[in-house]
Structures are given as C-alpha cells and as structure tokens.
Amino acid sequence: MAGGGGNPMNLARLALSEFTSQWFLLPLGTVVISVILHQLDYQFRGLRIISYMFWVLAIVMLLTFFILYLLRLAVFPRKTARIIATDMTELSCLSSVVISFTSIVQMMTLSVVSTWGHSWGVAAYALWWLNALLALLATGATYLILTVVRPSGIPELMPSSRLPLIAVITTAAAGGTISVFGELSVELQVPQIIVSYLLLGLGVALAFMFDVLFWARIVNRSSLAKGQIYQEMILCGPWGQSSFALQGLGEAVRNGSFAQYDSGVFITAQAAGPISAISTLLGLFAWGFGTYWWLHAISSILYNTFDHGKLRGLPVGLGIWCLIFPWVSYSTATSSSIWTGPDALSGSIYQCSRRAGQAP
C-alpha cells in the first residue's frame, strides 16, 4: 500500500498527523461486545472464550491507539491542540478512552475476580475511582469548551457531544457491577454505590438536556448530514446505559450492602428494598426511552440510505463505529433486565391475564 514514488516516512508522518480520536470508538465497540457476550443469558460452549478474546482485543486496541494518539500529540502538538479545541467531534471522542477503560475494568470484575481472587476486585475498585475522576474531568472540560470557550450553537450540536456524559453513566454502571461481583466489603461498596448514584444523576440530567437540544435541532430542519447519520445511534446510549446502571445499582443495594452498613435513615435494611425497586422501575423507564432512540436511529439511517425509493447507500467512515457501543448499552440493559424487571413484568401480565381467564 505504500509503494510508488513517495517517501514512506513522510507518508507515516502524514498518517500520524491524521490519526483522529474517532479511532477510540473501535476499542469501545469491542469491549462492550465482550461484556454483552459474557452476560448473555443464552450461553453456548465457547462463548465465554469468545467474550474474553474480544476483551483482550479491546485492551490491545486501546493501548495501541492511545500510544499513537500520544505520539501524534508529541509530534504535532499545535495541530492536534487546534483540532481538539475547534472540532467538537474530535474533542468528544476523546471521552471514548475513558468509556473503554471503564468497560475494560468492568469486564475484569466479571471475568477474573471469581477465579483469581478478591484482590482483583479491590484492584478494579481502585481503578474505578480513577475512572470516576477521569470521567468527571472529561465531562467538565468538554462541556466547558462547548458552553463557554467555543459554543457551537444548537444547529451544530452533534450526538457525539453526549460521549462525555456516557463516560459518567458508564462509570456509574461499572460501580454497580464492581459492587455486586467484586467481592468487596460493605465499607468499600457503600461509598461506591452512593457516588455511582450521584454520577448517574449528573449523567441522566445532562442526557435529557442534550436530547431536548438535539430535538430542537432536528425539528428546526437542521438534520445531520448523510455521513454523520450513524451518530444518531449515540442517542440511545445514555438511556440504555442508565437503565443498566440503575438495575446494577439496585442489585448492589438489594445484595445486603445497605443492610450490613446500617447508618442513618437512608443506608439501612428498611430503605434497601424501596431503593432497589425504584432503581428497577427507573431502569425500565430509561430502557423505554432508549428503545425510542434506537428505533429512531435505525429508521433515520434506513430513510437516508434510500433516495426517492432507490438504494443509494451512505458514505462510510469511522462514523460507522458509532453504531456499536450505544446498541450494546441498549442490549446490555435488555439483558440485565432479566435480573428483575421485564420477567417480573411479563409475569404480572401473565398472572393478570390468568385471573381474567385469558391465559391457561
């Protein structure tokens, strides 16, 4: 591929100068696939191995891309800084590093703690606090630039601007997972659960606000260009991930952490049941809203694929990787809904139908 009369070294420098943060969407899409395959209810022989392979691939990708991006920063500092400051997508996609890192730590808890010992749970717990700090920094810096330093205006607001808040919500989701599967003491679990709920509050409020603004954009005839249309799938990401986080945190509270800690009026055995139930209920709400955005994104992509009834296709670039992570967030929430919600819901519908004589 690098043949011809040009200088391959110059070509390598050119490739490095063009190395965009959108490459971080690849490990993001890969690590979350490993999580969903690991957590899927229908397991067949070898699926766990496949999920670990995706996990390792994601770690390799993240490390490689991170080194390349640092190299780009070192070799082309002014150009890279200018792009980060002026291109909202470039800036937002840097949050994918935090989301990938958090998801890798989450998967570490699910995969190695039970076999390699609870010290791995403590390691995941320590890394989680680092994740929380990084997610807050990414959110603060990105939205400071978006609102104060260089406001883009509603017609230019991109779905990718949600990536920092997805980092925050993913950290909350990982907090629930680590608390449930990390084999930690309640003294470690409870602060993690409380902070996770705080992060979730921050992320969900921002997600709702961005949804309203994006809705204003698209109803105001400022729809996305065809090459950007894949980004619409990002819209379901915060809601799917919120649903997963709420269910995980509800599970963490129900597992006995609040009952054993027993402090004040909130962190008690009496409060644990209602908190868990409310979390599951809100998780269902969030999942329902995520379902709307999921259907909207698919409809929008299909609509833009056709032009006057003829298949035209869409431009292809790294933007295609915007499809994976939110979809996985959405389906992970679906998968984890099996814990408590939808089955219970289906069961209630079944029992009501039976009472009404409509079911056997």
Added chain:
Amino acid sequence: MPYQGVYTNAAVELGKLLDAKTFKIWSAALAVMLVVLWLFNMALTIKGIINGTFILGGRKWKDALTEDSNEGVHTSKRSNGGSGIEAGLPV
C-alpha cells in the same frame, strides 16, 4: 463462580417462576445482530486501512504518495483529522 451463580441463578429462577422468555430472546437477537454489525464494520475498517481512506481523511495511499512526490509532506485538505465521522467519505 459465584457472580455467575447470582446472575444465572436469578435469571433461571425467574424464568422458571414466570415462564417469560421475551427479554431473553430479544437480548440474544440484539447480540447476534451486534456481532454481525461488528464483523461488517471491521471488514470495512480493514478495507479502509488498506486503501488509506480511514487513515488519511478520505484520501487513498496512492493519492497521498503522488501528492507527497509533488509537494512533500503536508497536512490533509481536511484538517479535522476526520476519517469519516464528519464527512463520511467513501471507502
């Protein structure tokens, strides 16, 4: 594996008690679609790396080499470092 026990046991017990598999089937279907989509994306990405469009902001390696021969190293015409999320250039 205790974590698996908690998760699977709860799901299995709920499945037995409520006899409702709707969401289990739905999540499995979503996961299958996702893996297919991931493979499709990866194939497009490898193709984009080979011909250069995913790396050089939509230009091909051979075009960049020709420009390189003529002008020396320079930055891309699209300076956003974009490989498609903004402009979505064809592979």
